[in-house]
Amino acid sequence: MTLPLTPGATIGILGGGQLGRMLSVAAARLGFLTHIYEPGAEPPAGHVAHRVTTASYDDEAALNAFAASVDVITYEFENIPTAALDLLESLKPIHPGRQALATSQDRLTEKTFLQDLGLGTAPFAAVDSAEDLAKAIDEIGTPAILKTRRFGYDGKGQARVRSPDDAEAALADMNGAPAILEGFVDFSIEISVIAARGANGEVAAFDPGENVHKDGILDTTTVPARIPAALKTDAILLAGRILNALDYVGVLGVELFVTPQGLLVNEIAPRVHNSGHWTQTGCVSDQFEQHIRAVAGWPLGDGGRHSDVVMENLIGDDILRVPELARDAATAIHLYGKAEARPGRKMGHVNRITGPKS
Amino acid sequence: MTLPLTPGATIGILGGGQLGRMLSVAAARLGFLTHIYEPGAEPPAGHVAHRVTTASYDDEAALNAFAASVDVITYEFENIPTAALDLLESLKPIHPGRQALATSQDRLTEKTFLQDLGLGTAPFAAVDSAEDLAKAIDEIGTPAILKTRRFGYDGKGQARVRSPDDAEAALADMNGAPAILEGFVDFSIEISVIAARGANGEVAAFDPGENVHKDGILDTTTVPARIPAALKTDAILLAGRILNALDYVGVLGVELFVTPQGLLVNEIAPRVHNSGHWTQTGCVSDQFEQHIRAVAGWPLGDGGRHSDVVMENLIGDDILRVPELARDAATAIHLYGKAEARPGRKMGHVNRITGPKS
Known part of the structure; x- marks a missing residue:
């Protein structure tokens, strides 16, 4: 099937975690079927997917059958084994492509790539x-x-x-x-840009969000980030340069440090990103739909935002706060359907509207 | 399992059309699993549900197994055969309850009920x-x-x-x-109120929408409706009286005619309603989540709205307009995953944000 995909086509998703789950819902909204490939049993994405294959990444028969059943392949995580990618890529288009994966799978390759682009890093x-x-x-x-x-x-x-x-x-x-x-980088705040590039090369970005981590895990993302307009533009242009350099198709997350010397790139993720979850509540098209639009060859949403939003992750026992959170009418709850709440495990997130777009 | 349901519980949904599909996504967002019961093959809701039972409403073994697998039962349409309801009701709670179904399944019973409540009808x-x-x-x-x-x-x-x-x-x-x-009623416009009542009796309503039909099928719903504030309040209070009189749990759709003599009730639907689809784009919690919250015994969202929205149904060949609609960044697309576009068949809808809440 050639692009753009028409409703009824099947999008294959490697990885069945919460990102695959939210990608699957976005795909359904546009009339696509999804097929999840995931080694672990009872993947969260399986609750909202049309099909699930439970198999390891070295099961060639399962990979072949998966590829045969889908029209295009995407993924929710970048650490897919190379041999599986080689096989899948020989059978069906994979977006984002191998260059993005090879670059982001290895911190040294990634930093060298960014440096070669003239972008600042630690x-x-x-x-x-x-x-x-x-x-x-x-x-x-x-x-x-x-x-x-x-x-x-x-x-x-x-x-x-x-x-x-x-x-x-x-x-x-x-x-x-x-x-x-x-x-170590002496930064005032960390921001991230969730940007997308379509199959035809068009680029769109959501407003940068401001990230706060706790114990090494993202805790909150606040939009808008407290940075000057000029820096916002810098951040978005920089993301656009990365997308173009990688001939990228899909959504990319770019984490940036705001320093006295300007923006430094912390890391890039060739996929939808935790710091973009706020778009579900703040935008007409969220990052998940944006990614599906890109890999399906559809026009991108423009990233426009109607509200100010704070996203907060629910980690481990934070899930016990859900009854209380459900009483706040400004808060949208997103749970991932994971049975067991282990410490450090991402169980869900909430998006709280803090006002109209400021 | 007693209310409130905790994440991981299973909600059974009778009917696998687009309403069941969107209920299923809303349930997943709150961490619930869904099980769809639908006689037709390849139901749209099956693309985003955890389980699907394909069986007729007179298959007692299938109904028994379905009831055994779920914690609570709800439905996307009111014309469920009585014998099936009798069986299911003996096994698991059904919300909204039998009184609402009995009332709305029969136009004469419904109109008599409304008249007895002192509400105007044709x-x-x-x-x-x-x-x-x-x-x-x-x-x-x-x-x-x-x-x-x-x-x-x-x-x-x-x-x-x-x-x-x-x-x-x-x-x-x-x-x-x-x-x-x-x-015939001499009405200026038709509006509808999507209202909900929780397991504890709390009531919440979304802003009334203004409906335009084409060939007997809903074409557009526009929010806000062009009616005075006092009439809005009347409409919402009237919906609240219906909910209380039926000891209702869930979302109810109330269609109303605006006439020189005030509001007349056209009909009530004991379920999520096509004229409430705009809430997906205009509100923090949409009508589908509101319904799931109610049947799960959770607190209701407040129905608050952040944007003005026009919902337009995509009927039959309207599906061919999707590539063009996808280019409008203010438009959220919702397709139902139906394979064949027959005339008069609801294939999807779009929600267009027309501005911040006015």
């Missing part, structure tokens, strides 16, 4: 050995943070290096995985 | 025979409209009686079904 250096780390600490100084190059999220695979004395323990935390040392 | 009379019809025409006059007492929707089962000469043909159109003659 100082960084590759670390594969104790010698590398000593040299990197020399160059970058402390405090710094050592991170695995791959498979990190929500603060996992990271170790602080407060002084050179921490080097040995930090390196041990990497378990031998290739790593990257990043210098 | 003049009406029961018609079971040619003699009844002649007498009713004498009393009510022409033009009038003859309708089957049961199973009517979207203009089906209706015949106009322009003059007494039409009586015979109109009665023949009823195919022997018990009927009701309704006098």
